[in-house]
Amino acid sequence: MDYNKINDNIIEKIKSAVKGAVYVGDEVNEDFFHDEMPIYGEGIPECLVDATCKEDVANIMKICNEEKIPVIARGAGTGLTGAGVAIKNGIMINMQSMNKILEFDEENMIVRVEPGVLLNDLAKACLDKGYLYPPDPGEKFATLGGNVSLNAGGMRAVKYGTTRDYVRKMEVVLPTGEITEFGSIVSKSSTGYSLKDLMVGSEGTLAIITELTLKIVPNPKYIVSLIVPFESLNNCISTVPKLFQNNLNPQAIEFMERDIIIASEKYIGKETFPKKLDSIDVGAYLLISFDGDDEDLIDNTLEQAAEILIKNGAIDVLVADTPNSIKDAWAARNSFLEAIESQYKLLDECDVVVPVTKIADYINFVNKESKSYIFDVKSFGHAGDGNLHIYTLSNEVDKIKQFKEEVDKFMSIIYEKAYEMGGKISGEHGIGFGKKKYLKNFEGDVNIRLMRAIKKAFDPNMILNPDKVIAISE
Template sequence: MTYSRVTEKDVAALTDIVTAERVIYPATVHYDHDQFKQVRSLPDVAVQPQTNEEVAAILRYANEHLIPVTVRGNATGLMGANVPIEHGIDIDMIKMNKVLDYDPDDLTLTVQNGFRIRDINEFLADKPFTYIPAPAMKWATIGGNASTNAGGMRAVKYGTTREHIRGITAVMVDGTIQHFGSKTVKNSSGYDLKDVIIGSEGTLAVITELILRLIPRPTINLDVLVPFVDVKKAISVVPKILRAGLVPTGLEFFSRETVEYWESYAHQPFMDHTGGGYLLITFDGHDGTVVQRDLDRAMQIARDNGALAPVLMGDEAHRVAVWETRNQLLTAIQQTTTAIDEVDIVVPISQIPKVLDKVAELQAKEKVSMPNFGHAGDGNLHIYMRKDDYSDEEFAAKVDRIIRQLYATAKALGGEMSGEHGIGFAREPYFEAYYGKDKVRILQLVKDAFDPNHILNPHKIFPSVGANKQENRPLTLD
């Protein structure tokens, strides 16, 4: 596919759509990266729409002139999904940031794409309802979360972003505005195109509005930090807790090594130094007796299986501090080295120890520091590779070898490539080797149906048009 570059004539046309103050031309370096900054590519122009109709006009124009389009939120992604590989037009959703409808009778909140998770929390702070998904990046936009089907730390009990979106408004590539889903709880009316678009990373349509499911805010939240001699011992307790019929709100794991990176970043000690590995367990609900009973049962299981002295989070300041530490682990790892890369594979919960064994093996073999943490309750691991003093070339080669091995391990264990960060551009070269040509062919047919000219976010998720710009596409994972 040969795409058109943006010309002065195109800029004038876009200016007529959104006004001059919302057109950034030439685009600045603000638009050429995501949080990792591993992949950089500058759009020709960035535009900031405020309405569905403006988005529709931009897409209609781009489609007619074969100009590639990439959508951007707050750039908290890690896999290059928002990076405009073919340049073109960057649709910056930051000004589509309004609450459109708060409906406590139907337990919904309707917002625009650019509304941040932090904004949602603030809007609902004085209300009896909450939007429950809890991704660590609170400044991420809800549209970005929907585009990658973000998971977060409450997925074990409440599910991922997809389960909490009742409906979306999406602008199709030809400029038509479509509504998929609604405020209703049920929908068994044909293909669920809402769920096809959620998680599609901007390759099928542009989400502009979202109807979010709200739940009554839990009035009881109990947390406990449980140290173990090592991470594998901690992880081994998780299936036992779940098998007992307990459903924690969150079940996080991290290692002492990872905590030390946080201590270096935060310039303060962590609240516990007894463990080599930790579980952070939380239960919530509306009946204090029931919530306390479930937590006590989980703690007894942990003690029976090697837990050291737990740190109860009865004090709100302690509770906030430990969750802030958990939320800052990625930032800490990133800020204490020259660069990082990441794999966020997801495997059946019982298979997490086998992945950790593979991480230890690769860390020793490649001599790359690989701190990791993740969601023990849903099998999603965040495994990082620190560049430290390696050259760009050395690090890239090591990362490629490590990624292939981790994906091969995940596939053998019945897992998936990504639990919540998506595939984007950075992991697209591995997709076909992981899932096979038959699955890719089906996805290509879906892409063709939604975006015949393939102008929406080219070179993302799976090979779809021409030669990808990345080299070393693996034919196999081992």
């Protein structure tokens, strides 16, 4: 699709229509050219606007819709699929200045926020009041608008669900510049199509979020984590379904192989995970958390869990039950991506999701398949919900073309296997620009046709974050 370029007249229109700062050409900081996965390339906005309010966003969209100028809303830029990159140039709206926590409604257990509020800031504000905002993606300094746009999941999703489950209401600006609201503060609704739920996970392609109303819950009084070493990956992952079958309701279950733990502990400069126990070399780990308000019930749950884990091959069960020991237990897990980035110059990743009962078979398939390629592969993920993070890694920057070609073949094969097992391409990172081809190949023509029709209904001129998720034309 052809778009118009920005000229001086359009720049002057925008400057007179917004309260926020406007940057043009070389004034745009290069940090806005890419996200956290630079392998998908850069996009340079012709103009960057710091939005300060919904009226700024609405006025920009009205001008760009009339002039057929592509627009992209941008949060903290922590995405991993190119969804926040201005591949069609045009105007980028920086949402980070809209960062106020507007109101805690404690009677209705909700909080109103602007989309530029960081997840970390909301989490702290909730804890200060005795509440918990359960979504817990690994990147704590992403914006809430970005979290909602990707339906971010994270480690607590196994018990509490994903971001979608906590969005009650949102205010949005449509590509036409109209301002409207989706959802309500009420906890249930069968009032027509759920436009609010359609927005969650739409990756900024349907409308721009300008306010969110999110559900919060009481913060549990007790939390305990278990570090559980296994000799083999098979025993490690195959134990997970048994925890659910025994109704133990863990808050989080993460799996990781030995190599990624060693890399991460080296990166953070602290060792917490044992590498050898009872003369047995540890090959893989589960990191499990339980929470609740009844200490005796938690203790009973831990006893049951330990019995199940040992019975199914755990070498030992190590308990972390103080704030510092829990922090140490999760420090290595929370640093996986940074550790990988510190070791490799070329990387790509997928966050495929498969049924929990298929994780071991799937990871074994991935590991076997990876031996045919020039790159290294490291895997870890959310064992409790089947969302796996698989990284392809290399330092041979002079072979970037070959790296991309081989990664494409590898990804196609492992995505196909995921679909065979009943899985999907992405559990939480989205499709963006980088995974668009795989969505088209594996979701099928009917589903893609419906998605394209939805996009057209919201965005008749196809100006909002174009060519992300689905191609705007064949």
